[in-house]
Amino acid sequence: MPDRKLRILIAKPGLDGHDRGAKVVARALRDAGIEVIYTGLRQTPESIVETAIQEDVDAIGLSILSGAHNNLFKKVIDLLKKEGIEDIPIFGGGIIPEDDIPYLTNIGVKRIFGPGTSTEDIINYIKDMTNK
């Protein structure tokens, strides 16, 4: 497909109100020439999945700092499966303990970016992942 533009959904599920990280990532992706669909705070898993369908995104990035990551990622992934769109890769960031990462990887989260990750790493990761 000529001139394919990457479209990435950046969303914050659940109740925490800290969206600085999500905004920094959204901005960095924009500067890397990506179209970022930014949906703001307090998204439900249902709304995230529906947005991913309507916007035909190449990947979904979730930012979670509330501690409810295991639960929220699981719900989103279950819904993606229910809609038959589990081919859309999902990655995440925020405050997520190392110990939880094996579980998240196991249920299908492609990658977790912890605090201190450089935005360049995220961009390279997305470009590599969507190139396949």
Next chain:
Amino acid sequence: MDSTDELIKNMLSGNRRALSKIITLMENDSSSHSYIIPRIHNLTGKAHIVGITGPPGSGKSSVVDKLISYYREDGLKVGVIAIDPTSPFTGGAILGDRIRMKKHYTDKEVFIRSMATRGNLGGLSEATENTVKALDAFGKDVIIIETVGAGQIEVDIVKVADTVIVVSVPSMGDSVQTIKAGIMEIGDIFAVNKADIEGVEKCIMEIRMMLELSEKKSDWIPPIIKTFGNREDGAKELYTTINNHYNYLIESGHHEKKRIVRGKIELVNILQNLFIKNLYSAISEKEIEDLALQIARKEKDPYKIIEELMPRLKNVI
């Protein structure tokens, strides 16, 4: 990967992801339009196409949010195309109009698609018009297009929408701003948003004076309505007025006239693109550059060159 035929078939049977993929295809590859549009064109024309334009931060998305609610209360299916600017420096974009439309995210009869301008001027993106067709064929009763934050020249919405709403806010500038050509000429309805802030009456008066000065093109006099973001008062009146305008268009015959004009613009655009494409296959870009050099060095003038090229250009069509 699904074939385009399969996507079209699935889209027409109501699959939202297929619709979404068709839109992506048209956004990424302009040559796909000539395959997709002939297969859906006869299914389009039923939807009321509503355009919302106005300066950045005037509250377009909030107004759209409220309008969606009213359409849904009336049982209508809604498509929304929300356009945000592409960075001219990086080609990236942050598409955030959806944020204001949160409560409709999980309503399966509301389909919201964010689009970036991708270098298109005029307030829309190149694929907007055909995305409208896809949503129309999909079965949406109303399609709302929210333009990029518009200034004075982003007026392409008038070529696509049946009803254009210009959203403005008080204290935007003195009266000269409102009589300048461009955006203020295209409104079928004016919404003065954030009407609880100071200067609202002056703003309304200025728009009214501008309208009185302008040449009457039809017997529809654009109403000016105070709105307050997504608050109930004002928004409901706006909704009723939009429907009145639609009825007026149908009854007066202007609806068809507008669509004929639109058909003409579309046809001429496609022909232009085709000619340009064929032109480059008849004359290489390299040759054009060589000729440009002759023009720059004043060895030949452009009209002389065209005269010489003419025999070859005849075959371009």
